[in-house]
Amino acid sequence: MDITTKTVQRLIWWVVFSLSLTPALNLLFKTISQNLGADPAKEIVLELGTWAINFLWLSLAITPVRKLFGWRSVLKFRRMLGLYCYFYATLHLLAFATFIIGWDLQVLLQELTERPYAVVGFIALLLLTPLAITSTKAMQRRLKKNWVSLHKLVYVIALLVLLHIIWQVRSDFSEALWYGLLLFWLLAYRYYKSASSARRSAKNKIASAVGMKAHR
Amino acid sequence: MLIKQQPKILSSEITAETIYQQRRNFIKSTLAVTAALATPSVAALSDYQIEEGQQLYPGPDWLQKKLQASQKHAQYQAVDKLTPYRDVISYNNFYEFGFDKSDPAQKAQNFITDPWKVEVSGEVAKPGSYHLEDFVAPHMLQERIYRMRCVEAWSMVIPWVGIPLAEVLKRFEPTSKAKYVEFTTLHDPQQMPQQDSYFGTLDWPYVEGLRLDEAMNPLAFLATGLYGQALPPQNGAPLRLVVPWKYGFKGIKSIVKIRFTEKMPVNTWNKTAPREYGFYANVNPQVDHPRWSQATERRLPSGLFSPNRIKTLPFNGYAEEVAHLYKGMDLTKWI
Numbered sequence: 244m245d246i247t248t249k250t251v252q253r254l255i256w257w258v259v260f261s262l263s264l265t266p267a268l269n270l271l272f273k274t275i276s277q278n279l280g281a282d283p284a285k286e287i288v289l290e291l292g293t294w295a296i297n298f299l300w301l302s303l304a305i306t307p308v309r310k311l312f313g314w315r316s317v318l319k320f321r322r323m324l325g326l327y328c329y330f331y332a333t334l335h336l337l338a339f340a341t342f343i344i345g346w347d348l349q350v351l352l353q354e355l356t357e358r359p360y361a362v363v364g365f366i367a368l369l370l371l372t373p374l375a376i377t378s379t380k381a382m383q384r385r386l387k388k389n390w391v392s393l394h395k396l397v398y399v400i401a402l403l404v405l406l407h408i409i410w411q412v413r414s415d416f417s418e419a420l421w422y423g424l425l426l427f428w429l430l431a432y433r434y435y436k437s438a439s440s441a442r443r444s445a446k447n448k449i450a451s452a453v454g455m456k457a458h459r
Numbered sequence: 460m461l462i463k464q465q466p467k468i469l470s471s472e473i474t475a476e477t478i479y480q481q482r483r484n485f486i487k488s489t490l491a492v493t494a495a496l497a498t499p500s501v502a503a504l505s506d507y508q509i510e511e512g513q514q515l516y517p518g519p520d521w522l523q524k525k526l527q528a529s530q531k532h533a534q535y536q537a538v539d540k541l542t543p544y545r546d547v548i549s550y551n552n553f554y555e556f557g558f559d560k561s562d563p564a565q566k567a568q569n570f571i572t573d574p575w576k577v578e579v580s581g582e583v584a585k586p587g588s589y590h591l592e593d594f595v596a597p598h599m600l601q602e603r604i605y606r607m608r609c610v611e612a613w614s615m616v617i618p619w620v621g622i623p624l625a626e627v628l629k630r631f632e633p634t635s636k637a638k639y640v641e642f643t644t645l646h647d648p649q650q651m652p653q654q655d656s657y658f659g660t661l662d663w664p665y666v667e668g669l670r671l672d673e674a675m676n677p678l679a680f681l682a683t684g685l686y687g688q689a690l691p692p693q694n695g696a697p698l699r700l701v702v703p704w705k706y707g708f709k710g711i712k713s714i715v716k717i718r719f720t721e722k723m724p725v726n727t728w729n730k731t732a733p734r735e736y737g738f739y740a741n742v743n744p745q746v747d748h749p750r751w752s753q754a755t756e757r758r759l760p761s762g763l764f765s766p767n768r769i770k771t772l773p774f775n776g777y778a779e780e781v782a783h784l785y786k787g788m789d790l791t792k793w794i
Contacts, residue, residue, distance in 0.1 A: 274763070280561060281546035281760045282613065343757070345766040350755065358751055410750060413611075414731065415558035417658035 252316075259320055263327045266294045267334070284342035291335035292364075296404055298328035300425055303401060307432045322378050325397075329375040332368050360410035367403040370396050401426055509544040509686055516548075516696070518689020519573035521592045526684055529600035529620050535678075537604040539758075542615035544686045546760050551693045552609065553712055554661060555644065555651035563693035570650055570692035570713075577698065581641075581719035584632035591697055595683060597630065598622040602687070603680060605703035607710070608742045608775045614756045619701055620684030625675040633671065633719050641668045641724035642700055643716035660731050667700065667711035668724030668738065670784075678703060678780050681714075704774040704781045706740045737794035739785075742775035746791050 270290050273279050279286040302324040309317050344351045355365045374394055377383070383390050405426055409419045509515070517523070553563035556570075575591040600620050608614045628640065646664035648655040654663040673679065680701040683690055690696040695712025702709050708728050718724075728736035735749055744754045753771055761767040774781050785793070 281542075281550035282560070282757075283763055284757070284761055284766060285613075287763075342761075342763050343766055345764075345768055347768065350752075350768070353752065360750060412660075414554060414660045415656075415658055416660065420658065 256320075256323075260323065263298070263323070266290065267331070284338070288335060288338045288343060291331050291338055295328050295331035295335050296408070296422065298324050298331060299397075299401060299404060300422070300429070302328060303397065303426070303429045307429060310436065326375060326378060329371050332371060336365070336368055360407055363403045363410070364407040367400045367407065370400050370403070374400075398430065401430075509688075513545055513548075516689050516691035518684070518696070519592075522573075522595075522683060522689050522697070525595065525600050526620060526687065526689065529602055529684070529687070532601045532603045535603035535605065537616065537618075539604075539606060539616040541604070542617060542759055547615060547617055547685060548691050548693060550759065552611075552707065553693055553695065554659065555653050555663070555665065555713075556693070557653055558659070564691075566652065567692035570696070572692060572697040572713075575697045575715075577714060578716045579631050579718075580716070582634045582637035582721060583719050584634060586631070594627070594698075595622060598626060600683065603701075605680070605701060606775055607701075607703060607707050608756055608771065610706040610708055610736070610740070610748060610753075612751060612753065612756050612771075613761075614758050614769075614771075614775075616758075618686055619680060619682040620687060620690075621680050621682035621701065623677060624679035624681050624700070625677065627681060628674060628717075631717075631719075636721050637719035638671055639668055639720045639722065639724055640671060640674045641666060641716075641718045641720055642711045642714050643718070644711055645713045645715045661727055662730060665711060665727045666724060667709055667726045668720075669702065669709075670723075671719075672784055673702070673781075676781055676784065678777060704741060704777040706742060708736065709740050739790075739793050741781075741785070741790065742771060743773060743790055743794070744771040745773075746794055 270287060274283065274287065277283075302321050305317055305321040305324070309315060340346055340351055344354065354361045356362060374396060377386060377390065377393060386393065405419075405423055408422055409416075412419050518526075549564045550560045551563040552560065553567065556563040556566040573591070576588050577591060577594050578588045580586045600622065602618055602620050604616065604618045606614060606616050644663075644665040645651070646654060648663075651663075653659060669679065680703075682695070682699050682701050683697060685691075685694060690699065692713075695710070698714045699712045700710050700714065709726075723738060726736075726738055728740075729738055742753075747753050755768050756771045758767045758769055772778070
C-alpha cells in the first residue's frame with residue numbers, strides 16, 4: 244500500500260468519525276445557546292435516542308452494503324458505528340436519568356422496571372454493553388468463534404429497540420414504520436443471502452458428488 | 460351552590476417594581492410594533508410581562524375590543540408561577556398541524572380564524588349557527604389562571620381569557636333530554652394538513668365531550684385568548700375548551716360544533732385507544748397511563764438540572780370544585 248492511499252484512508256476515517264460526532268456537538272451547541280424550546284430535557288433525550296438508533300441501523304447496514312456494492316472497505320467502519328450507537332445510547336439514558344428524572348432513584352427504578360417501553364430500551368442498552376467491551380481486535384482474537392455468536396446479539400437488540408419505538412407511539416406511527424421497514428429489509432437480506440448460499444453449497448456438494456460418479 | 464372564596468394570592472406574586480417598569484417598556488415597544496402594523500387597537504395587558512420581541516397574534520378587531528374590556532376573575536388566580544408566554548405559544552399538541560410540539564406554531568400561522576361560525580345543535584330549544592362574534596357578544600371576557608396537565612406528564616400554568624362554558628350553554632336552553640355536550644373541531648385538510656395524513660391513528664375531525672353537569676361546572680371555560688392577547692392558532696384559536704381538572708387532550712381546539720346529546724359522545728382519543736384514554740380523563744395520579752406513570756409531572760419550562768418534577772394532584776388540584784361530580788364512581792374504571 245503506498246503512502247497516498249494510506250493518507251486518503253486515514254482522511255476518510257476522520258471524516259466518518261467527525262460526521263458521527265456532529266449530532267452530539269450540534270445538541271451541545273443548541274443547549275448552550277438555549278435553543279431547545281420549552282422542554283429542552285425531552286428534546287435532548289429524544290435526539291440522543293434517535294441517533295443511537297440511527298447508528299445501530301447503520302452498523303447493521305454495513306454487511307448488505309458490502310455485499311450489494313462490493314465495497315469491502317466499509318467493513319472497517321462497522322466497529323466505529325457500533326461504538327457510536329453505544330455512545331449515544333449511554334448518553335440517552337444518562338440524559339433521561341439526569342434531565343427528566345433528576346436522579347430520583349425511586350422514580351428512575353420504577354420507570355426502568357415498570358414502563359414496558361423503558362424496560363425494553365434499558366435491556367437493549369445492557370445487552371449492548373458486552374458488545375462494546377468486546378469490540379477490540381484483541382478481544383475478537385481472544386474469543387475466536389464465540390465472538391461471532393456473542394455479536395449476533397445485535398439482532399435481539401435491534402428488535403428490542405424497535406419495540407422501544409413502537410411502544411411510545413401515541414398517534415403518529417410513521418417513524419416506527421420507517422425504522423421497522425428498514426430493519427425488516429436489513430434482516431431479510433441477511434436471511435435471503437444465507438439461505439441462498441446454503442442452497443448453493445448444497446448444490447455444489449451434489450454437483451461434486453455427481454461429478455465424482457461420472458469420473459468413476 | 461357556589462361559595463365565593465378569597466383569592467389565593469402569595470406575596471411572591473405581587474409584581475415587583477422592576478417588572479412593572481419592564482411592563483411599561485413593553486407597552487411602549489408594543490405600541491411601536493402595533494403602529495408599524497397599522498393595527499387600530501392596542502391589546503389590553505395584564506400585570507404580567509411578555510418577553511420583548513415576541514410576535515403577538517392580532518386576532519380580529521372585535522376580539523381586541525373585548526380583550527381590552529376583559530377582567531380578572533377574582534377566584535381563579537395564580538398560586539403557581541406562570542409558564543412564560545413564549546413557551547405557551549411554541550410548545551403545543553395540535554396534531555391537525557403536525558405531531559411535533561413545534562409544528563403547530565410553525566404551520567398554523569395562516570390558519571383563518573375570522574370569520575368563524577359555531578353551530579349549536581341537538582337537544583336544545585335554540586339551535587342555530589352563530590358568528591363567533593355574536594356567540595361571544597353577550598358575555599364579558601374574564602381572565603382565569605389555570606394549571607394545564609397533559610396526559611404526557613408535563614404541565615403548564617396559563618392565564619386564559621374567555622367565557623364560562625355554563626353561561627354560554629344556558630343561552631341555548633338545553634332540553635331535559637340533554638345529558639352530554641359534544642364538541643367538534645374544524646375539518647379542513649387544506650388548512651390542517653395532518654387531517655389528510657396516512658400515518659396517524661386518529662379519526663378526524665377531532666371530537667370531545669363532557670357530561671352536562673361537568674360542562675355546567677363553574678371551572679369549565681371557553682378560551683378566546685391567553686396572556687391578555689388573542690388566542691394564537693396553535694393554541695386553538697379562535698375558540699377552545701379549557702377543563703383544567705382533566706388531561707389536556709380534553710381541551711378541544713378550534714371548535715365549530717357544539718351538540719347536546721342524550722348519549723355519551725365518543726371522543727377521538729377514546730375511540731383510538733380505549734384502554735389508554737377514557738371519556739372522563741380526569742387527572743388522577745393513582746391511575747397510570749398503561750405506558751407511563753401519572754404520579755408526577757414536569758412543570759414547564761423545566762430547567763436541565765432542575766427537572767421541576769412535582770407530584771400530580773387528584774383532579775389537577777381542583778378536587779374541591781369538581782370531586783363531587785364523580786361521587787360513587789370507581790375512578791380506576793372510569794378513566
